[in-house]
Amino acid sequence: MCRWLAYSGEALKPAVLILDAQHSLVAQSLNSPLGAETVNGDGFGFGWYPEGSTKGSTPALFHSIEPAWHDENLRELTNSVASPLFFGHVRAAGGPPIQQTNCHPFRHENWMFMHNGFLDGFTAMKRDLVFAIDESLFPLIHGTTDSEVFFYLALSLGLQDDPIAAMSAAVRRVEEVGQAKGIRFPMQGTLALSDGETLWAFRYSTAHRSRSLYHSVAIPELREMYPDAARLDVFGDKAKVVVSEPLNDLPGAFVEVEESTVAILNDDGYHHEAFLASDD
Known part of the structure; x- marks a missing residue:
């Protein structure tokens, strides 16, 4: 459906990952070897917590319905700002229209959220799911995607x-709701969530065949593995990224997040927890 990445660590120009990496997010928007769709050209979004922002700060957002590879504003912006935590998302629309309000990431106060996947049978489920959203949050839903409804349901x-x-x-x-309506596998996706300090990356689907998800190996470990890799010099020791698919071909640089798992990334590093595993 889509491709996304999320970065956490020392402040970094987002263009390093979104534009300049060997298999950058923009490169994946044109050719996504591991994606359900090869091309993800139905708009994009970029969200970031500004360098020096304090706990509870609201992230900034930039959305466009242009293909990511065609947007000069994205290049200007991601080369001009630095951020210790940012999201990037390129969209392959699976039904909801191509409009800015349907571009990820979504934001509420200091929280950001994005999704690759879908709620199967969303049209049949939408009324029940929307009615489960808190009345105070309902007016904040601006788009028509299943992903935004899911975010506000979780809120x-x-x-x-x-x-x-x-x-x-x-x-x-x-x-x-889905199974009550005869939908066998209602949930599909990988999801990213952050409050500006911690990054949570979820991989889960009802059928237990989720979209691909990886995260980078710790930078100090990578430097030991590849002492001559000058491309690593731009990253600080706390830098880490979660991606729909690896950003380079360095063997061992990325590890797959297992099915039914949440990866939790913060200044202490990484750890994984089971998330709605099949035997729960």
């Missing part, structure tokens, strides 16, 4: 207090 279920529990509850609500 309604306590995302700001316990992100993993709320995402779990939102997935279960989608599955309950």
